[in-house]
Amino acid sequence: MFKRPEIIEFLDNSGKEIAHRIPEQGSGEFRLGSQCVVRESQEAVFYRDGKAMDVLGPGRHTLTTQNIPLLAGLVDMAFSGEGTPFKAEVYYINKKTFTDMKWGTKEPILFRDSELSMVRLRAFGSFSMKIVDSLLFVNKIVGTEGKYSTGDIESFLKNIIIARLADLLGETMSTIFDLAAKYDELGTLAKARFTDDFNKYGIQMVDFYITAITPPEEVQKRIDERSGMGVLGDMNEYMRFKTATAMGDAAKAGAGGAAGAGVGMGAGLGMGMVMANQMGQAMTPQAGGGAAAPPSVALVVCPSCGKSVPDGKFCPECGKTMVESCPSCGKPVPAGGKFCPGCGTKLGGGTTCECGADIPAGSKFCPDCGKKVE
Numbered sequence: 001m002f003k004r005p006e007i008i009e010f011l012d013n014s015g016k017e018i019a020h021r022i023p024e025q026g027s028g029e030f031r032l033g034s035q036c037v038v039r040e041s042q043e044a045v046f047y048r049d050g051k052a053m054d055v056l057g058p059g060r061h062t063l064t065t066q067n068i069p070l071l072a073g074l075v076d077m078a079f080s081g082e083g084t085p086f087k088a089e090v091y092y093i094n095k096k097t098f099t100d101m102k103w104g105t106k107e108p109i110l111f112r113d114s115e116l117s118m119v120r121l122r123a124f125g126s127f128s129m130k131i132v133d134s135l136l137f138v139n140k141i142v143g144t145e146g147k148y149s150t151g152d153i154e155s156f157l158k159n160i161i162i163a164r165l166a167d168l169l170g171e172t173m174s175t176i177f178d179l180a181a182k183y184d185e186l187g188t189l190a191k192a193r194f195t196d197d198f199n200k201y202g203i204q205m206v207d208f209y210i211t212a213i214t215p216p217e218e219v220q221k222r223i224d225e226r227s228g229m230g231v232l233g234d235m236n237e238y239m240r241f242k243t244a245t246a247m248g249d250a251a252k253a254g255a256g257g258a259a260g261a262g263v264g265m266g267a268g269l270g271m272g273m274v275m276a277n278q279m280g281q282a283m284t285p286q287a288g289g290g291a292a293a294p295p296s297v298a299l300v301v302c303p304s305c306g307k308s309v310p311d312g313k314f315c316p317e318c319g320k321t322m323v324e325s326c327p328s329c330g331k332p333v334p335a336g337g338k339f340c341p342g343c344g345t346k347l348g349g350g351t352t353c354e355c356g357a358d359i360p361a362g363s364k365f366c367p368d369c370g371k372k373v374e
Contacts, residue, residue, distance in 0.1 A: 009037035010092040016149045018131060019138060020092045024146030027087040036061045041096045043134040048088040055135055091142065093134040097206050098150050101127050103158045108216070109166045114174040119219060121176065123165060125210040129157070133202030140201045157198070164193045169213075176215060183210050
């Protein structure tokens with residue numbers, strides 16, 4: 001049975017209790033004249049018949065109808081004077097600031113990133129809070145529980161934080177690459193968002209900190225790869241540097257040994273890649289030069305401009321015809337040819353001497369034997 005106390009007080013050795021009821025179960029039998037001790041970091045809320053009578057601040061309070069006027073009309077009139085008993089409960093509220101309370105996402109927050117598309121984010125941090133309205137806190141949160149600690153309310157407050165933070169990220173952030181520069185700004189905005197949610201329960205958020213907002217591990221690896229590519233810069237220059245380094249290492253190690261052979265092979269492969277790249281660049285068309293052609297296309301010399309070009313009817317450099325027609329059979333004859341490949345007719349209008357020499361058109365004598373041309 002609950003014994004009527006002469007002095008009512010409560011000390012929290014754990015440092016975690018926010019509210020503690022005396023007695024913890026049922027109603028206690030108090031009497032006028034008892035003393036209630038409230039410390040600087042506490043407030044005491046008196047209840048009788050389920051109704052709050054008064055809230056006492058720090059100090060030593062003697063329970064009388066003078067300092068608790070609301071008790072006067074509720075005390076049994078069958079009793080009078082000092083020592084009059086009555087049933088009531090006293091809730092001690094810890095008014096200190098509770099620090100290092102943790103918050104974190106149980107499930108990832110889906111975030112639309114401007115550079116990475118859809119990303120799932122996890123967030124972690126800490127916050128501190130204190131009770132600013134003891135009566136409201138008891139009525140809204142504690143209820144009739146015998147004691148209420150930070151562990152009992154932490155999960156409830158975390159749910160409020162995560163819900164508001166998800167909205168805040170979507171409204172203020174475009175990509176997670178800007179997060180590092182905006183932790184303080186997000187913390188300040190988030191604290192302002194939480195104020196109304198906490199105040200309606202008699203709670204004040206004192207501090208709010210974001211420790212980290214991170215994407216999944218596989219996304220972090222892709223980000224690391226992307227930053228690594230940015231550090232390398234020009235891949236062709238990087239390959240040339242690696243090849244030169246490998247060749248230098250191979251030269252120092254010497255030709256003998258498996259290690260040397262392996263380095264030499266790596267250097268050879270790297271040099272082969274570089275040479276292939278350079279040869280490919282050399283085959284590309286150059287300004288002012290002849291048009292480059294694949295190795296499988298036959299090249300001929302244009303009779304007009306003298307450049308090596310792909311075989312065809314017209315020169316791609318000067319535009320003049322490179323193919324003539326035989327005056328006898330009409331078949332195409334390569335430019336510069338002396339005889340038609342179809343009928344054997346001598347081209348160019350000249351004739352052939354009996355000695356086998358070519359006689360230019362219009363000549364009356366053979367340039368070799370001097371015989372007169374008929």
